[in-house]
Amino acid sequence: xxxxxxxxxxxxxxxxxxxxYIFRVLVTGHLEHLYYGGKLRVERESDLDSLIPKRxxxxxxxxxxxxxxxxxxxxxxxxxxxxPGKGDLREPMIELVDARGNRSADWVYESCELQKGKSAMxxxxxxxxxxxxxxxxxxxxxxAGDESRKxxxxxxxxxxxxxxxxxLSKNRLDLYYALFPEKDVxxxxxxxTNESGEELVIRRLMSYGLDLRPRALDVIAFDGxxxxxxxxxxxxxxxxxxxxxxxAGTSSSRCNPFFxxxxxxxxxxxxxxxxxxxxxxxxxxxxxxxxxxGLVRVLAGISPEDFSWQLSPGDSFESPEGVLTYxxxxxxxxxxxxxxxxxxxxLRGVWAKRDRPILLNSWESNYFDISEKKLxxxxxxxxxxxxxxxVMDDGWxxxxxDDHRSLGDWTPDPKKLPGGLKSLADQIHGLGLNxxxxxxxxxxxxxxxxxxxxxxxxxxxPWKRESQAEGRNxxxxxxxxxxxxxxxxxxxxxxxxxxEINYVKWDMNRIFxxxxxxxxxxxxxxxxxxxxxxxxYRMMKELTExxxxxxxxxxxxGGNRFDLGIxxxxxxxxxxxxxxxxxxxxxxxGYSYGYPQICFGSHVSASPNHQTLRRTSLDxxxxxxxxxxxxxxxxxxxxxxxxxxKIRSQISLYKKYRHILQSGxxxxxxxxxxxxWTIVSADRSRAVxxxxxxxxxxxxxxxxxxxxxxxxxxxxHFFNRPQKxxxxxxxxxxxQQTPVHVREGGLLHNVIAGFVQLKGETExxxxxxxxxxxxxACGQNFVGTGFxxxxxxxxxxxxxxxxxEEVDSQGFYS
Numbered sequence: 142x143x144x145x146x147x148x149x150x151x152x153x154x155x156x157x158x159x160x161x162y163i164f165r166v167l168v169t170g171h172l173e174h175l176y177y178g179g180k181l182r183v184e185r186e187s188d189l190d191s192l193i194p195k196r197x198x199x200x201x202x203x204x205x206x207x208x209x210x211x212x213x214x215x216x217x218x219x220x221x222x223x224x225p226g227k228g229d230l231r232e233p234m235i236e237l238v239d240a241r242g243n244r245s246a247d248w249v250y251e252s253c254e255l256q257k258g259k260s261a262m263x264x265x266x267x268x269x270x271x272x273x274x275x276x277x278x279x280x281x282x283x284x285a286g287d288e289s290r291k292x293x294x295x296x297x298x299x300x301x302x303x304x305x306x307x308x309l310s311k312n313r314l315d316l317y318y319a320l321f322p323e324k325d326v327x328x329x330x331x332x333x334t335n336e337s338g339e340e341l342v343i344r345r346l347m348s349y350g351l352d353l354r355p356r357a358l359d360v361i362a363f364d365g366x367x368x369x370x371x372x373x374x375x376x377x378x379x380x381x382x383x384x385x386x387x388x389a390g391t392s393s394s395r396c397n398p399f400f401x402x403x404x405x406x407x408x409x410x411x412x413x414x415x416x417x418x419x420x421x422x423x424x425x426x427x428x429x430x431x432x433x434x435g436l437v438r439v440l441a442g443i444s445p446e447d448f449s450w451q452l453s454p455g456d457s458f459e460s461p462e463g464v465l466t467y468x469x470x471x472x473x474x475x476x477x478x479x480x481x482x483x484x485x486x487x488l489r490g491v492w493a494k495r496d497r498p499i500l501l502n503s504w505e506s507n508y509f510d511i512s513e514k515k516l517x518x519x520x521x522x523x524x525x526x527x528x529x530x531x532v533m534d535d536g537w538x539x540x541x542x543d544d545h546r547s548l549g550d551w552t553p554d555p556k557k558l559p560g561g562l563k564s565l566a567d568q569i570h571g572l573g574l575n576x577x578x579x580x581x582x583x584x585x586x587x588x589x590x591x592x593x594x595x596x597x598x599x600x601x602x603p604w605k606r607e608s609q610a611e612g613r614n615x616x617x618x619x620x621x622x623x624x625x626x627x628x629x630x631x632x633x634x635x636x637x638x639x640x641e642i643n644y645v646k647w648d649m650n651r652i653f654x655x656x657x658x659x660x661x662x663x664x665x666x667x668x669x670x671x672x673x674x675x676x677x678y679r680m681m682k683e684l685t686e687x688x689x690x691x692x693x694x695x696x697x698x699g700g701n702r703f704d705l706g707i708x709x710x711x712x713x714x715x716x717x718x719x720x721x722x723x724x725x726x727x728x729x730x731g732y733s734y735g736y737p738q739i740c741f742g743s744h745v746s747a748s749p750n751h752q753t754l755r756r757t758s759l760d761x762x763x764x765x766x767x768x769x770x771x772x773x774x775x776x777x778x779x780x781x782x783x784x785x786x787k788i789r790s791q792i793s794l795y796k797k798y799r800h801i802l803q804s805g806x807x808x809x810x811x812x813x814x815x816x817x818w819t820i821v822s823a824d825r826s827r828a829v830x831x832x833x834x835x836x837x838x839x840x841x842x843x844x845x846x847x848x849x850x851x852x853x854x855x856x857x858h859f860f861n862r863p864q865k866x867x868x869x870x871x872x873x874x875x876x877q878q879t880p881v882h883v884r885e886g887g888l889l890h891n892v893i894a895g896f897v898q899l900k901g902e903t904e905x906x907x908x909x910x911x912x913x914x915x916x917x918a919c920g921q922n923f924v925g926t927g928f929x930x931x932x933x934x935x936x937x938x939x940x941x942x943x944x945x946e947e948v949d950s951q952g953f954y955s
Contacts, residue, residue, distance in 0.1 A: 143255055143299045143320050146186045151253065153301060154183055155318060157325035160467045162318075163189065164221050169206055169213065170249025172221035172303070172316075174352045178413070179469050194218075200434075204228025219352035219436060222248055222305065222316060222331075231438050232382065232430050236344035236445070239310060239337065244344075248305040248314055259300045259319045264675050266420055266682075266709030267462040268319065268328050268486040270298035296485070297322045310337040317462075324482040328420075330462040335452045343450040347442035348419060348463035353402075355435025361401040363731050368719035368752055370394045370700035371731025377405065378437065384428040386444050390617075390653025390670055391422060391697055392704035398425045399735035401475065402439065409472045409809050410849070416468075416475045417441060418735055420487070421461035422706035423674035424448070447656070449667040464705065472734060473808050473849060480737035480806060487705050488740075490685060492692050492712045496799050497739065497770040498575060499792055500530040500644070505720070505746050506776040509536035509543055512557045513565050517572075522777040524572045526785060527792040530644055531569050532577035532772075537562075539589065545614045548584055549591030551636050566640035577644025577692075580636070582629055583677065584615045584650065592616070598625045600669070603659045612651030613698075620676030621669045622660035630683050637688050647711065649697040674706075681710040694742060703732070708740055713770055716741035720774060721750040722757050722765035723938050726816055726833055729769060730809065738820070739803045743769030745788075747776070757938045759784055761833070763791045764940035767802055768818060768831055771795050794862070798829050798944070805829075808849030814838075821850035825910075826955060828857075830943035837922075837937050844919045844933060846943060851910030857945040858952070859913060864901025866934045869894045900930040904943065907952055913945065 144154040147165075152175075155162040163176040163183075175192045183189060196212040199205055203214040206227060215229040223229045225236060226245025238244055259270040300319040307314070315332040329349035335341045358378045362385055363371045371394075376383070385400070387393035398421065403414035419425050419441055427441035442460050452458055464482070468474030484493075501523040503511055511533065520531045538554060539547025553562045560568075562578075569576040585592045585599060592599065599616040601609045609616065619625050637645070658669040685693060695702065695711040699718035707714055717728045725743060732741055743766040749756045766772070771792075777785065795802065801822045810817030818831040832846050851857060868875060873885045875893070883890050902920030919941075920933045928934070933941075947955045 142297065142322060143301050143318075144183075145253065145255060145301070152186060152189060153253075153303075153318070155301075155320045155327055156180060157320065157322045157327075159469075160325045162327055163192065165189075166250045167218075169210070171215070171218070171223075172250060172305075174219040174221050177351065177353065177415070177467060179467075216432075217434065217436070219354065220350065221352075222314075222350055224248060231432065231436075232428050232440060233345070234347040234350040234440055235314070235331070235333070237310075237312070238342040238344060240339045240341075243309075245309060246312075247308040249308055251304045251306045251313075253304065254302045256300055256302075257298075259298050260302075260317065262330070262459055262462065263457075264459060265461055265678060266706055267330070268321070268420065268464070268482070269489060270296065270319075270486070310341075312337050312341070321482060321486060324466070324485070325468065325478045326464060326466045326482045326486075328462050328464050331460045332457055333452070333459075334457045335454050338454050340454070341452045343452055343458055345442070345445035345448070346458060346460045347440045348421075348460040349442070349465065350438065350440040351465070353437040353439070355437070357405050358402050358437060359405055359407070360429055361403065361734075363397045363399060363734070365394050365700075365731075367394060367698050367701070368717060369724065369728070370703070370717045371397060371728050373731055373734070378402070378429060378431055380431050380433055382428055382430040384426065386426050386446060387424045388444070388446065389701065390424060390656065390673065391649070391702040392419075392425060392706070393652070394699065394701045394703070397700075397735075398427065398441070398704055400427060401472075401734070402429065402437075407471055409812075411471045413469050414467070414472060414475050415439075416466050416479060416735060418464040418479070418705055419461055420464065420705040420709065421674070422677065422702055422704050424670050425461075443671060447667055448671065450671070451665055451668070461706070476734055476809070477806060479735050483705070483708065483740065484737055484804070487708050488712045489709065490712065491689050496803055497692070497713065498529040498644075499527070499795065500532050500577065500772040501528045501777070502532040502534055502646075502744065502772055502774045504534035504579075505751055505774045507534075507536070509541060511536045513559060513568075516565065517568055518778060519776075520569050520572045520574055522785075523773075524574055526777065526789045527796070528574070528773065530575040530577055532579065532644060532646060533565070534579040534646065535581075535648075537578065544586075546586050546588040548581060548586040548615050549589040549618075551580065551582075551632055561639075563640040566642065570641060575643035576641065577646065578642055579646045579648060580633070581615075581648040581650060582633055582680075583618050583620065585618060586615050595625075597659050598622065598628075600653070600656060600658060600673070602655050602657050610654040612654065615651060617651070617653060619658050619660060619673075620680070621658040621672035623676065624660070626676040626680050630680055633680075633684055634687060637684070637691065642688075642691060644692045644694065646694045646696055646715070649702060651698070652701065678706070678710070681707075685710050700728075700732075703736070703741075708736075713740055713742055716743065716769065719752045720744050720746035721753040721755050722762045722940070723755060723835065724753060725765050729765070730812055730816070730818075733807050733809060733818075738769050738807050741769045742772055743767075744772040744774040745791075746774045755938070759787055759791075761938055761940045763788075764831060764833070764942050767791075767795055767829075767942070768807075768820065770803060771799075798827075801827055801829055806850055810847040810849055817847045817849070819848040819850050825850070825852045825855070826947040828945040830945065831940065832919075832943065833938075833940040834935055835938060837935060837939075840924055842921050842924045844922050844935075845916040846919055846941075847916050848913050848943070848945065851914055851945065853909065853911035853914070855910050855947050856907055856950065857910060857913060858907050858948045858954070859904060859917065859943065859945050860906075861902075861904040861941060861943050863903060864934070866899040866901050867894055868897050868899055870934065870936070871899070871928070899928065899934075902931060902933045907948055
């Protein structure tokens with residue numbers, strides 16, 4: 142709950158289930174941060190005396206806030222909000238320039254208002270308090286101050302609005318703190334209203350600022366690029382500033398907006414950590430600054446680089462919403478908070494709670510070479526194996542034979558689809574499958590009818606079009622232009638209504654270059670990037686509300702726009718164009734720190750893999766993909782019979798455990814050469830485990846699996862799927878058992894493999910949850926001295942799936 146103690150100089154206490162966030166109003170009117178950490182016992186204001194810094198004289202050459210207070214300098218105070226000009230030399234949360242060129246401001250407390258539930262934002266998505274509520278942003282960029290739309294009360298969610306006033310200009314700033322107590326999550330945002338009577342330029346408006354006391358901290362961020370997203374990087378926080386900035390026009394695979402601060406001893410299951418995210422899909426910025434005195438400042442928001450916004454008198458501008466959480470239970474505690482928050486308060490619409498279908502995507506099977514005949518052939522094979530959705534990827538429209546042409550011409554190619562989109566969709570549905578399509582509505586090729594009709598509708602330098610820098614042979618539509626947004630909404634509504642479409646993969650395959658909107662005047666060009674994001678949100682909002690039954694999946698060359706803003710409209714995102722399972726283990730582990738597994742798609746693809754040329758088993762590819770939203774992306778028609786049967790078995794298994802795998806709580810264990818993951822049902826009665834070993838090391842005979850998240854006091858049946866080993870996997874060792882010589886890879890070798898399979902290890906036992914989590918001893922690894930059903934065949938890149946189901950004292954399922 143949110144408690145406010147005192148009236149003239151109130152203290153604000155935001156109490157979650159296991160956390161507390163406390164700040165107060167100083168006598169000067171500034172907001173002083175006192176505490177963010179584990180829950181405290183606070184019954185009256187004097188209980189906070191031990192948290193309040195004692196001041197007598199300001200340090201050396203710091204700036205006194207005023208001459209009547211020789212003890213008080215903003216630079217040595219933990220603050221909730223600050224700006225340049227009054228002596229705080231740390232990174233500011235807000236920077237404004239008035240008509241005289243003045244940048245100084247002094248934001249002090251004016252009033253507060255506490256409400257049940259949560260208010261909505263006018264121009265951007267934000268977290269919501271109750272499933273099914275309507276809190277999507279409005280269409281106007283200038284009505285951000287409209288407080289008439291309130292989110293409904295739910296789950297104990299409360300919000301306090303604190304109004305600050307600039308003593309110099311009389312501008313108004315509203316800081317919103319929403320508490321989600323059951324998730325131990327706080328969201329913060331800022332709303333600036335120009336009440337100065339003159340034009341104002343915003344140079345930066347962060348979503349939040351947080352000052353922490355001196356202490357040793359590490360910072361973890363997630364960098365990467367195309368096909369290698371979410372690489373975890375940990376480093377100690379030293380004096381100076383750590384920062385990350387996206388310049389891609391999107392939230393970017395170069396630096397996902399999720400990051401963490403943590404105690405140096407923090408690990409997966411123990412230690413203190415703070416985590417931060419942003420509900421925003423454009424250029425973002427985060428900084429963590431440590432002063433020489435040890436104070437730590439954290440802030441994030443729209444990147445101030447190449448950004449400004451002209452704000453006229455009476456108009457308002459809002460920051461994106463920031464997300465903060467704290468846990469003293471290590472990274473798994475952080476993930477539990479963030480996962481439940483995303484599932485319950487970010488995802489929305491009919492697909493937020495639904496199990497996701499198993500799909501077959503045509504891309505790595507056919508690339509651009511698709512046709513009605515080929516798609517129907519794939520569909521028939523998919524239906525026989527139990528797949529539920531066929532997705533027609535790129536190549537179906539205009540004259541799209543490669544990526545140089547026709548992007549933007551969203552009409553079916555009559556040569557490839559002679560009956561049109563509806564005929565194909567009807568035939569796919571006739572096979573018992575749902576039907577999906579691929580679109581990239583934010584882009585066009587210059588060789589397209591769309592571009593020839595509207596050359597001024599793309600983001601480019603209109604006086605130098607021939608010098609435009611391009612990515613993937615395409616240009617970005619100028620969504621900062623409302624006319625373009627309106628036309629794309631019209632065209633996509635027409636497309637999505639032309640057939641029974643159940644799924645849409647919404648792609649965005651390049652980053653920004655030559656950022657310029659022909660629709661904006663010279664003085665407002667630095668508004669282009671943010672206006673693009675607002676136009677995108679308006680388009681997504683209109684389409685998802687018009688087609689609520691369509692499952693939309695976001696994609697941006699894989700994970701180049703994997704963020705909470707997109708997830709506010711599209712309930713899942715394609716995590717990476719890299720489908721290699723070995724690479725995907727690292728990528729999916731990275732996402733798992735801040736995003737639940739139901740948010741990302743993961744596909745079984747061909748071997749050798751099309752991105753890495755690595756060869757892996759079908760079992761490994763499935764095991765990794767099963768820990769996301771399962772799909773297949775390979776040519777089923779070319780597979781041998783035994784692999785088709787194996788896929789049929791995989792799909793049957795996945796359907797049995799689908800709800801747990803998609804909606805259960807994800808836990809990480811080890812994560813180096815050996816990886817342990819566990820997904821546990823909400824009632825902790827069932828769990829699915831994942832084990833992988835990247836490289837087989839000779840002589841390592843003992844092997845253990847470490848599940849997480851089980852109830853220590855419950856008894857579980859632990860088991861695996863029966864393992865069968867292809868005799869050819871043993872190579873020439875077969876000659877140790879045969880009376881005649883068998884040439885490896887020869888005819889006789891293959892004939893024997895058709896009749897003989899080796900039995901692999903079987904795991905089957907019951908134990909209490911605490912014993913299992915202490916480390917379950919698995920079957921012995923193969924070490925070259927013998928093999929039978931007690932030995933695990935674990936070559937490089939091998940994986941296992943394990944299953945845990947609660948039983949009573951007699952061993953019967955509960």
